[in-house]
Amino acid sequence: MRPSTPGLSQPAQEGEKKCLNSELWHACAGPLVSLPPIGSRVVYFPQGHSEQVAASTNKEVDAHIPNYPNLPPQLICQLHNVTMHADAETDEVCAQMTLQPLSPQEQKDVYLLPAELGTPSKQPTNYFCKTLTASDTSTHGGFSVPRRAAEKVFPPLDYTQQPPAQELIARDLHDNEWKFRHIFRGQPKRHLLTTGWSVFVSARRLVAGDSVLFIWFFLRERNGWGTF
Amino acid sequence: MRPSTPGLSQPAQEGEKKCLNSELWHACAGPLVSLPPIGSRVVYFPQGHSEQVAASTNKEVDAHIPNYPNLPPQLICQLHNVTMHADAETDEVCAQMTLQPLSPQEQKDVYLLPAELGTPSKQPTNYFCKTLTASDTSTHGGFSVPRRAAEKVFPPLDYTQQPPAQELIARDLHDNEWKFRHIFRGQPKRHLLTTGWSVFVSARRLVAGDSVLFIWFFLRERNGWGTF
DNA sequence: TTGTCGGCCGATCGCCGACAA
DNA sequence: TTGTCGGCGATCGGCCGACAA
Numbered sequence: 001m002r003p004s005t006p007g008l009s010q011p012a013q014e015g016e017k018k019c020l021n022s023e024l025w026h027a028c029a030g031p032l033v034s035l036p037p038i039g040s041r042v043v044y045f046p047q048g049h050s051e052q053v054a055a056s057t058n059k060e061v062d063a064h065i066p067n068y069p070n071l072p073p074q075l076i077c078q079l080h081n082v083t084m085h086a087d088a089e090t091d092e093v094c095a096q097m098t099l100q101p102l103s104p105q106e107q108k109d110v111y112l113l114p115a116e117l118g119t120p121s122k123q124p125t126n127y128f129c130k131t132l133t134a135s136d137t138s139t140h141g142g143f144s145v146p147r148r149a150a151e152k153v154f155p156p157l158d159y160t161q162q163p164p165a166q167e168l169i170a171r172d173l174h175d176n177e178w179k180f181r182h183i184f185r186g187q188p189k190r191h192l193l194t195t196g197w198s199v200f201v202s203a204r205r206l207v208a209g210d211s212v213l214f215i216w217f218f219l220r221e222r223n224g225w226g227t228f
Numbered sequence: 229m230r231p232s233t234p235g236l237s238q239p240a241q242e243g244e245k246k247c248l249n250s251e252l253w254h255a256c257a258g259p260l261v262s263l264p265p266i267g268s269r270v271v272y273f274p275q276g277h278s279e280q281v282a283a284s285t286n287k288e289v290d291a292h293i294p295n296y297p298n299l300p301p302q303l304i305c306q307l308h309n310v311t312m313h314a315d316a317e318t319d320e321v322c323a324q325m326t327l328q329p330l331s332p333q334e335q336k337d338v339y340l341l342p343a344e345l346g347t348p349s350k351q352p353t354n355y356f357c358k359t360l361t362a363s364d365t366s367t368h369g370g371f372s373v374p375r376r377a378a379e380k381v382f383p384p385l386d387y388t389q390q391p392p393a394q395e396l397i398a399r400d401l402h403d404n405e406w407k408f409r410h411i412f413r414g415q416p417k418r419h420l421l422t423t424g425w426s427v428f429v430s431a432r433r434l435v436a437g438d439s440v441l442f443i444w445f446f447l448r449e450r451n452g453w454g455t456f
Numbered sequence: 457t458t459g460t461c462g463g464c465c466g467a468t469c470g471c472c473g474a475c476a477a
Numbered sequence: 478t479t480g481t482c483g484g485c486g487a488t489c490g491g492c493c494g495a496c497a498a
Contacts, residue, residue: 134481140471361459363460368492369460
């Protein structure tokens with residue numbers, strides 16, 4: 001979670017769309033990350049923020065990032081806005097917060113409410129994560145869906161058809177839409193994603209070892225070998 | 229030409245390689261751009277540099293770029309080093325200069341030599357530039373070489389062969405090597421680049437309307453509709 | 457002179473079950 | 478249960494000259 005420069009913000013998303021993306025965002029961020037509610041008070045550490053920005057942009061602090069020597073080491077602020085973001089390339093998630101410093105008088109005015117301690121993030125239960133194999137990412141075929149995963153998070157197939165198959169429409173963190181043919185075939189029978197899968201692999205430049213996360217019909221992919 | 233932060237520099241290239249790249253760099257920069265010789269004195273404008281960096285990085289000056297209010301509007305400097313650069317994606321060229329401010333006494337010590345006025349850049353004559361057509365960039369075929377261009381800048385073909393053909397090895401601004409099959413065929417006869425051309429087009433993500441510039445056996449491509 | 461196209465052939469893609477780990 | 482492979486049909490890439498602008 002990388003809070004960005006105070007004072008810059010983007011319009012918040014609203015309605016059902018926000019709820020859905022919020023769940024996907026939290027699934028990617030993991031159970032240890034919780035966001036404070038809007039209106040609550042938070043502590044801002046200018047020095048830590050400055051160092052973090054320097055580290056993440058590979059620039060020297062003194063050369064490119066202004067530091068304000070007369071700022072106190074920590075500032076009590078009120079949280080005005082939170083927006084969730086994800087890197088277009090890697091799907092790394094971060095949150096952007098608009099903070100307003102409180103005057104000493106304002107700090108005294110309000111007591112720390114228990115609600116401001118932050119609510120633990122709600123983790124989705126209907127999801128599965130798989131590390132991609134060489135066969136999954138090769139151009140030779142599609143994606144092998146682990147059986148329990150398919151039964152848990154995909155819509156049920158009509159097993160009276162031969163073979164049972166359906167079209168899945170998934171949406172990633174950036175609201176891009178992906179279509180996959182989901183089929184149950186072979187001997188022994190197994191779940192596969194065929195048509196549409198290779199487009200996704202090449203578009204997101206996935207390689208063996210990367211992971212994909214499916215939540216209901218939403219998905220994201222993640223680079224590297226990390227686990228949830 | 230975008231001079232970068234003073235005080236940062238990279239090792240200069242030497243020998244024949246530098247000469248070749250220097251010529252290619254000047255061909256891309258155009259006839260209006262000339263570089264001052266090393267050791268000469270130049271005037272540095274901190275305010276203009278700061279604004280230019282802000283514009284090119286789309287950031288606000290006051291938010292991310294330190295300005296030094298007690299700097300004079302212009303600084304007489306001595307040029308210690310010049311290195312030529314090109315954007316890895318677009319081949320946009322720029323030069324990086326190491327400048328050292330001169331003390332008032334040092335400024336008096338030397339007279340402005342005529343040599344310091346800068347030598348006009350030497351433009352290559354053996355080159356050609358072509359704006360890519362739909363056929364040039366489609367996957368259906370190769371690249372149509374304008375006849376006069378082929379005769380002027382490509383090595384002469386052996387017309388006793390049937391058809392006359394040869395392998396061209398070209399090197400771009402970044403010292404990447406590209407191989408093309410150059411053939412003279414068809415009715416009426418014309419020069420074409422076939423094998424190897426599509427690899428170049430997809431690697432540099434060229435589309436119709438982009439331009440390519442060939443100099444002897446060296447080449448670069450340029451995005452957009454600009455002309456030389 | 458050169459941009460676009462149909463023809464054609466080989467390479468690759470991608471869906472299938474076989475098979476074994 | 479699922480990762481990899483051979484088989485094979487469909488699609489695409491890319492080289493050719495025809496033709497016209």
